[in-house]
Amino acid sequence: MTGHTLVRGTTFLITGPAADVAAGTEGFYVDDTRHLSRWELSTDASLRVLTEEHDRQSASVILTPATPRNEDPAYSVFRDHTLGTGTLVEDIRVRSHLVVPGEVTVSFRFAADFADQFELRGTREYERPGEYSASTGANGEVLLAYERADYRKWTVVRASSPAVCADDRISWTLTLPPHGETSLRVEVVAGEGDRVPDPGARPAVFADVVREAQADSQEFLATAGVTEIAWPELRTAVAAGLADLADLRVPAPGRPDLRVPGAGVPWFLTLFGRDSLITSLSTLAYRPELAAATLRALAAVQGTTVAPDRVEEPGKIVHEVRRGELSRFGQTPYGRYYGTVDATPLFLVLLGRHRRVAGDGVAIELEDAARAAVGWMFRHGGLDEHGYLVYRTDGPGLVHQCWKDSARSICFADGELAEGPIAVCEAQGYAYEALLSTAEIAREVWQDAPFADRLFTRAAQLRADFADDFWLPGEDFVALALDGRRRRVDALASNAGHVLWSGILPTGLAHQVGHRLCAPEFFSGWGVRTLAAGQAPYHPVSYHNGSVWPHDTAIAVAGLARAGLTAEATRIAEGLLAAATHQPGNRLPEVMTGYARGETPHPVPYPHSASPQAWAAAAPLLIATALGSG
Known part of the structure; x- marks a missing residue:
């Protein structure tokens, strides 16, 4: 009990x-x-x-x-x-x-x-x-x-x-x-x-x-199309995830008419830029109204000024919004906190993908917000000055402003910690897709061909530079990041799955990365480890340096499928779905330990995992979309 x-x-x-x-x-x-x-x-x-x-x-x-x-x-x-x-x-x-x-x-x-x-x-x-x-x-x-x-x-x-x-x-x-x-x-x-x-x-x-x-949840679940999924384990996991997402919808700050994915219980039940965006991307084929609500909610609290105490800058998408006492009186910076490098490009990625599913309406409505987000990527995000999206590591709040935001998560293969400004690999992939999708909207919806041409050109340059600067030729893999001295941070990390998901790598390099992600040092049998085993900083019970995150694994599955590695994607998906069958109610947790499947008869829980948690709940939906509903 x-x-x-x-x-x-x-x-x-x-x-x-x-x-x-x-x-x-x-x-x-x-x-x-x-x-x-x-x-x-x-x-x-x-x-x-x-x-x-x-x-x-x-x-x-x-x-x-x-x-x-x-x-x-x-x-x-x-x-x-x-x-x-x-x-x-x-x-x-x-x-x-x-x-x-x-x-x-x-x-x-x-x-x-x-x-x-x-x-x-x-x-x-x-x-x-x-x-x-x-x-x-x-x-x-x-x-x-x-x-x-x-x-x-x-x-x-x-x-x-x-x-x-x-x-x-x-x-x-x-x-x-x-x-x-x-x-x-x-x-x-x-x-x-x-x-x-x-x-x-x-x-x-x-x-x-x-x-x-029950009526509220049933309305959310009624038209999701779960029964059309042929793969039984996937169908069960998708149904469980949707049920959790129904309960994790929270009112948007200042917009009680909008209900958006809250990140998770117990510590993150509020609007989170990155988490709400990735959850909305993962559920887009099943619940596109979540994406529309998330885009509108984030546009409503988009950065408008330079405020270093909360890392706010014009056009930047918020990381989280809090209502507790400590935030209210400035004892933490998280009342309205913008310490995230990836929420802004993900906002544009979601806007582009939502438009392909649901039409032009939201893209027309949020044109000003989208243009401001592009402006942030160039001016404050680092594309103009550094050539890449970067973040500093000496600001208030979080040390790292990517999805692996714990203090020791961005490191070299020997364990040395990276220092900023840092350009993490997945943020460049997000930026690449953000530029392409916004260019497409600019040309086809906003009727602004010069702006579209500028973004298409910059996306092509980013893709070429990324292949040169991030590739680790001795490993057939991409670097986790570039540090403040432009050194390749050479730890082999699951962030590469996000790179595949974005399409920034040429096909040949993408295949090399994909095959490596499926190797035993990465694939535990239950999912993709956040850090490949065998490296100095690897730890199977670490939050970000060897654990398995279901959403991260699902993104790797989607990335492998995008690269044409369908068999590999299916094998990893089978592992994650097997892990789901061991969870109460088939509910995937936020994070599991990285112990290999052969070592234990069931996935070993991470001791501080949030549950229910939104992007874990959404992970089966992303897999279903990536693999054509199995």
Whole structure:
């Protein structure tokens, strides 16, 4: 028994097996803030879990008093809970197993620390000088609140029947008929600002919240075309991924009419430039409306000025947008943070690919945003000054501004860390496709032939330069990056799969790279390792230096297919789909360890993997598209 994770937009709940919130990072979260740090059910006897089960909308647990072997428990407790937007609803039923009437006291102990996610996920302590308060109402209701200047978060706990309330608990004494049961309902509502729910408002009906969540997901899934996929394992994985993506849609900042892929639970449930874009690219053939929403949402927060404290520049696409306390007061740079080198070209890649699927509408609507993004690539991104897209490694926030953004991820084969400004290989591939697709839009949609010609010419030059500057002739592979001294960063890394996906390499070189990606040092049997085994920095339990990421593997599959290496692409896809069959509900995690398939009977989980996670959920959809639905 491992506990539950339920997700509904920017609301999620993480509990232990008994459905309690009691330890570590468990909690009830909304918009980057933990609104319950404690939520524990108790009765007048110690309880044990008999069984627990959950789906994506709700969870159920059955408990009984922990009696000795020779003593039968007097009653059972049935806990059912589900999430609405900003709401947790829990139904409790206590069923007697006795032939005489009885009584039992049921209590919830609770607390809200209103912690920011950045405080919980790291080792650093942050000063949070706000004030906490708790108050009880006359209608079985408790209000927990936190205020710091004009920042206010609150949590309301309220019951469907009269209860005894205190600042940290709510309890009932229930009368149990012989072999009968008594039920009650509790609702937790989270919010911000001054608009607290009216005292005594009727708690949400559990069944209604479940139906609303299920109806929303079913509408998203209804026309996805999953049944047309012939390959059974792929069809199952695609269905599981789509179900996760239905729950991971979050409102766009400033555009509540748009729902975009949030990156993942627990730490990334918000708009992320790179993650939302790659997820939208991966799902384009099945859910093109995600791409349209992502493009509009990112255009709405596109950079407009030079702001070094958040790495913002005109035309640049945002990396992430946060709403927590630490971001609000500038204690982290992530409130609206632009530290990404690849989101801007990926924005243009998605715009071009979406146009081919859904027509010219969004390309016409976002012309100004697209032109600004191109301008950023030339002026601030580095194409004019360095010939490539580059990022510095000494700014605020992240050291590395590519998808492998951990501090030691961009390194040489001997383990030496690369220093900036750095040009990572996959960003050049994205830039190449971005220039080509925007040129096509400029010529055919915007009717701007001179601009189109300029972009076509620059794309051709980038392709030629890339083959010269990034090729490692002794390895038949591409360099991971060029460092600040234009040295080839010679670690053999899975980023090369992204290079194949972009089409920047000539066919002969692409085939050499593709064959190498399929070799045992890269292909673990479950997926493509982020760093090939046998190199000094390789580590199978490293976040980016030897692990297997499903989205990264799916991009390699798409790259191999684009290069014409269909058999190789299929073999790697088979490995990833086999890994999916070992996961609960066929849900691919964010990342797995890099141990070889022959070493272990199942893929070994990475200890800090996010799940559910958007681009992992989208990985089977990208494979289905790349391989023609198998």
